[in-house]
Amino acid sequence: MSDVGQLLRTWRDERRLSQLDLSGRAGVSARHLSFVETGRSRPTREMILRLAEQLDVPLRSRNELLLAGGFAPAYSESDLGGPPLAEILTGLRQVLAGHGPNPAVLVDRHWTMIDANPAVTRFTEDCAPELLEPPVNVLRLALHPDGLAPRTGNLAEWRTHLLHRLDRQIAATADPVLRDLRAELGGYPGGEIAGGPLGVVIPFRYAGLSFFTMTSVLGTPRDVTLAELAIEAFLPADAATAAALGG
Incomplete structure (x- = not known):
């Protein structure tokens, strides 16, 4: 073969x-x-x-x-810091800034944080410093016992959602780095729940606040690097959270 x-x-x-x-x-x-x-x-x-x-x-x-198959690649793979992607990254950072006062992060295919808006510090201020040293992995930060997990009010539900999402990404990409990450995260405490979620969305309940999330990707990427970027945005799921964020 x-x-x-x-x-x-x-x-x-x-x-x-x-x-x-x-x-x-x-x-x-x-x-x-x-x-x-x-x-x-x-x-x-x-x-x-x-x-x-x-x-x-x-x-x-x-x-x-x-x-x-013996052919040249069809899709470019540009450096994030290089000129070809500069204008696109500027636009993505404008999206991050415009999402304030709500938190938003830009991540790559391995969930490495590329950038974030200032509102994300609401999540990270009580995390262990070593988890915030670049490169920061957003999923590790979310589920690690020294990260966001201790202040996540619905940890088992949120953990189940993130792990299932990672499972789907692994199935779609067959990425060995993601498989290793899944094995690591699966060893963290926090539990998982069976059955379908309650309500219209799965909330992220953190430090008394409640968010729902939205993922945005580029619609027509022709570059490998751009195709693997995503913005993860957090929006208030109730009036009290909106008020606390100043929205």
């Missing part, structure tokens, strides 16, 4: 699709797809990208598929 064929097979298995399912979606014969996966047929660049699109493969992994 060729390297690219093996990778395509792995992604197809991750998505729980048969060869017949994927071939129908991609508009190729199941026989040809089988030949690609076993290395009997070398896929073209266009075929790799078509299959990756149908498999909803992240941009980073699409580049890996292309390299395994």
Whole structure:
């Protein structure tokens, strides 16, 4: 089985699709797809990208598929501090600032905090200093016993939500760093709950305040780095929280 064929097979298995399912979606014969996966047929660049699109493969992994097939990457991967992303990052920081007085953070694919608005200090002021030394991992900060966990009023519920969200991200990306993070976070105390959530959203109850969260991503990224950025925004879930934040 060729390297690219093996990778395509792995992604197809991750998505729980048969060869017949994927071939129908991609508009190729199941026989040809089988030949690609076993290395009997070398896929073209266009075929790799078509299959990756149908498999909803992240941009980073699409580049890996292309390299395994002997082709150049299709998507750039820019440095966050470099000129190509400067204007986009300026815009994202404007979003963070405009979200005040409500907290908001900018994170990468591994939940590393890239930036945050001043309101986030409401969450971090009582955390252990070592958890706030860059690079800060937002999920570790949220669930660590020396982080936000002791002041989280619904820790088991919030912890369950975050771990399930991380599980879905791992399923979507197959990222080994996230798997290691999941194993670490799973060892922290705090419990988990079974069954569906109550109410219309799962709140984040912290130090007597209540928030709901919203995740924002770029709509049409063509750069791997940009595709992996997200803004996590916290908004008041009740009038008392809005008043406390000065909103």
